[in-house]
Amino acid sequence: MMCEAFISVVVPFYNVEWEMLKKCLDSILCQKYKNMEIHLVDDCSEKETTFNKCRQYTQNIQNIYLCRNCERRGVSYSRNRAIEDCKGEYILFVDADDWVDSRLFHNLNAEIELNNPDTIFFEHYVVTKNSVTLCHREVMADDCRCLSSNMVKRMLLGKDFNTVWNVLYSKKIIMDKNIRFFESVKLGEDFIFNYQYFKEFKNGSYIRKGLYYYRFNVDSVTNVFNFNRVIDAREGYYIAKQMVEEHFSNNSEVKKGMYSSYYSSLLSHLMKCILAKESKKVYFQVLQLDWVKDLMKQRPSGIAMNGIRFLLSHDSYFMIFLIAQIKKIRMQIKYGT
Secondary structure, three states: OOOOOOEEEEEEEOOOOHHHHHHHHHHHHOOOOOOEEEEEEEOOOOOHHHHHHHHHHHOOOOOEEEEEOOOOOOHHHHHHHHHHHOOOOEEEEOOOOOEEOOOHHHHHHHHHHHHOOOEEEEEEEEEOOOOEEEEOOOOOHHHHOOOOHHHHHHHHOOOOOOOOOOEEEEHHHHHHOOOOOOOOOOOOHHHHHHHHHHOOOOOEEEEEEEEEEEEOOHHHHHOOOOHHHHHHHHHHHHHHHHHHHHHOOOOHHHHHHHHHHHHHHHHHHHHHHHHOOOOHHHHHHHHOOHHHHHHHHOOOOOHHHHHHHHHHHOOOHHHHHHHHHHHHHHHHHHHOO
16 A cells, blocks of 8 residues: 655645635546645735635634635745644645645645655646646756756746746755745745755656646736836846856856846736836836846847837836736736726
């Protein structure tokens, strides 16, 4: 009989609809795998209904723990709080509006039995209003044994390894190396956590199966602007810049890709600023941030990047306004909103 590894599941939530959270919990608890615990952390949600229903849902279930922050502290604080209480050999992070495959834990445990890894990577589905798409990592199993150049490259290019919900982590590595989420950072916290962790793991495995369902919220992509999130991009930017110098100082392709991704991200922030109908003052405040100024000094080649850099360096507010409106229309057509 297969021995089950003890897995701790961490589910932070804030203002999530109860139906979504219930779907998430049902997907975890309906599995035959029993050697697990679940840590639910409510980040002081304004929706009392969700917390109360969650309390009723969990009160008669063993090994499921519900706690609530006294004030809103952010997802990083909530995850760190849960990490301290986790008793499992492994930790799995799940977002409250997503759900997991019915055989996730069976597949994870089978891999643990076979190879005794300290870390397991797996694939995921992206769920939109009209589609469910399997996302392949486009890496080889050997790329996931330890921190590899291909892993770092894909992180820097924003293609992969930048989320925490499609990885099973070693609790021992997290505790021994004092790896935690940066609580002061509200954007890119998964990227920073993963880079800390990936420098330490030594025996990773890769399951080439979609075992997680990530709910893609198109509204957050097209409409939501938060100036503090742009400020928070600073930490991730400088860490990415450091990673380039440490691993790819002589690789112009990776340098170009990393800086190009940040140029694209900056343009996205500015378009969200415009679509949210923020004042021009806020728009130009973004361009005065120190990480943005540093980015503007970088010169990734390519027609698209040269065009973006030209628009930003010449304060072409009207042109970016037009681009934002076109992108909004295209997204509405694509996702049927």
